[in-house]
Amino acid sequence: MDIQYQGEHLGFGVLGNILVILSFTAALLSTLSYYFSFSKKNELGNSWNQLARITFGIHAISVFGIVFLIYYLIHGHFFEYYYIWQHSNTVLPMKYMWACLWEGQEGSFLIWTFWHVVLSFIIIRKAGTWEAPVMFTVMIIQTFLASMLLGLEFGSIKIGSNPFILLRNHADFVNLPFIHMADYLSKIKDGRGLNPLLQNYWMVIHPPTLFLGFAATAIPFAYAVGGIISGRAKEWVKPAIPWALFGVMVLGTGILMGGAWAYESLSFGGFWAWDPVENASLVPWLMLVGATHVMIVYNKNGTSLHSTYILTALTFILILYSTFLTRSGILGDTSVHAFTDLGMKGQLLIYLVFFLVLSIYLSIRHRKELSSGAEEDHITSREFWMFMGMLILVISSIQIIITTSIPVINKIFDTKMAPPADAIDFYNSWQIPLATVLALLMSFGIYFRWKKSDLKQVAKKLARSFIIALVLTIGIEYYYSFSRVQLMLLLFTSLWAFIANLDYFINTLKGKLKYSGASVAHMGIAFVLLGSLIANTEKVVISQNRLNVDLGKDFPNNENILLYQGDTLPMGNYYVTYKDKTVDGIHIRYEVEYLKADHESGKLKKEFSLFPFVQLNERMGNVSEPSTKHFFDRDIYTHVTYAELDDKDKIKKAAEDEGFKPGKKYQLSIGDTITTSNSLVVLQSLNKDVDKDLLMLQESDLAVSADLLIMDVNKKIYQAKPVFILRDKSSFNRPVEITELGLRFSFIRIIPEENKFEIEVAEKEGNSKEFIIMKAIIFPQINILWIGCILMIIGTWIAIVKRIKKSRI
């Protein structure tokens, strides 16, 4: 029985599926054609090249078509398609429509494919004789990526995940009865929408940048593989250098954007958390930086070709490995933001293993062509030190990737290892010394000449920057007093690296911008290291809890502060007031005012307001997002760690008895402590000396008071002496109220057998005042880090421009 579903637009799906299949088959055909194009040198080769270009064109049109079609479907809210329903909805602002496209895995593979196509156009136009072998390799990669969208199922084997699958055919829906009614679509009012946490301008710019970086690493790899299989094993490096630099620049920018995003709008409390997903893209970048350096070495004097090949291949393989880590679901418990498994684990693994085996095979099979003779770099040559730098980068990568791979190791060896309890500390203990060495190499490396240098000359030129750096280090050390030698060394080397490169730019290059790529990029890296050193080690949590219930040394200092609405508390150099909260859709915004005392009058003056907020996110739970005040020399970062989100009215209804809530009864011995919502209460002693006249009691009454000591949040001490009275056979009591705290104490009875005394504590309704718990951190000199990032990007760009100009001459 066929159901006629109403309101569906199946045509788009048919078109989409045709494009998906077309993009895959065209990529496959183009791969083969490019292969024949360079393996047959005669005219036949030319016609293969024609065919290769045509099939590539079809592939390109299909990929652009899929991107456009999905965007169109998102825009038109065609929720009969699962991907559209899952990632978009009707209320989403225009600017986030693109973000919906790459929120899901299918879309992110698509954007990656898209960038490969864009870069391929440049290769076809500019690469000349390199077109066929390079494009051959790129099209193998494209064939694999295009298969990720196929969505074919053969029994239990699934190839790809199709973005055009219908909602009613998707595994999550197919068993729901309503989905098989003809008018099911009218019941689907809206899509799930973009995760609110990702509704952020970073989500619009970060993923495409990162994927462009991913795509850029494939090009040097394609030059390497294409060069070797087309018999030009010794020539591929030169044209690959600008691409490698481009990859360094774009991937670096993408990673830094991720860090900036985390810092700006996720409450991680920092810009880098050594999260597995962050690491997965950092490691290929480090490897690529290493590869680029040895490429330059080879290009200059013809040594280190084999290492160049290995690093270039490793960079690309690590990109695939990082894709595998983040999309196979294997990170599971260890990462906050990995994708979940879409059943493509096997396919991703095949993809990874294919390129790994291919690279190793080529490396062994062509080791003769890749060997660069017996000539060794001299220890006083620039290339020697660049090589050393590459080695440090490799070591650093190995450490990060092994630690990140713990879940993979567990899977393979069936172990139960967990990441180090203090992962950040563990990474830092390795990476800080490595960064120190790297900064050292960056400072003097550039002063060495190619081939061989005169050490005296080098030393003479370095003396100035060394002395300036030393003086500055002493000054900064005096100001901040890093207690650990490790940190002092990094401080010195990163300062020296910056100054030495600046000095080189001014005095050796005489300010010629054209040749300044390396020195500017190195100045940038030096600033990134310096900025993160100062911001991370000198960050101060100013929101100290004032009532220190010490839990022993297991726990770090108490870092969250309680703020009642309207109250003003001192915090660091400031006073803070929690002014108000406003509800704005799914955001609850808290206005926190920072004040400073005026020197003369002593009055508090408002400096600025911050608006941290809590997002009521149905998909991820409630998410707290920070608000940061940026100053030239520091940032003040604030986020709400806890707030009562329930309606207070419910509690109000329970109120009775002159505004007191029902009391709580405690059986106490002398010396026992109890807590109320705003204070600590200690039963100090019993007192039989009760002034009976004052309480208007009879002389024969037996009266005992319980001496209570009460300490409030501000450590102010109060005393209360509720009285218990025995008259004849009956008993009654005289409660005592502490109005400031809204507390009422009653001495209910004495339990002689246990030597205990029953005390009732009642709290005023007003005690559950509106409050927030907040954390505030000062990050000093974090701007050095961001300036460093920008310098690094500019420096790399200068280097690319120089390389491209050089290759044209």
Place this chain on the structure above:
Amino acid sequence: MKKIHIIAIVVIAVALAVIVSTISNSSTYAPFKTAIENEGKTFHVVGKLNKEKDFIYNPEVNANLFGFYLIDNEGLERKVLYNGSKPQDFERSEQIVVVGKISGDDFHANQILMKCPSKYNGNQQDQLKAVTADGGKAS
């Protein structure tokens, strides 16, 4: 000896050093029983929140002390104390990983990882949230 050999040796040596240091620094997923037997040693304990017992959280007294009862996968229950504020949406968590050590009768956690079920897709879209008592420098 050629450069490529030197690299190979250095890289292998470092890889070994990293593996050794990772293993010696790594924590282990373990039940409470193991953690109790090795008091003071850090473990990752996976378990479920005991929803019948109350949380311990009085922000107005101490905003930095949060406690709850966790039943591990072997059914053993321990009180877990955490030095920080109560994580948002803690009640909704389905599975919890606590990182810390046994101290006396209680488990002192310095990190809590929560898995919250999605409202839409059941376990397919599990989301993980991490909360860390991050030891910043105190003023």
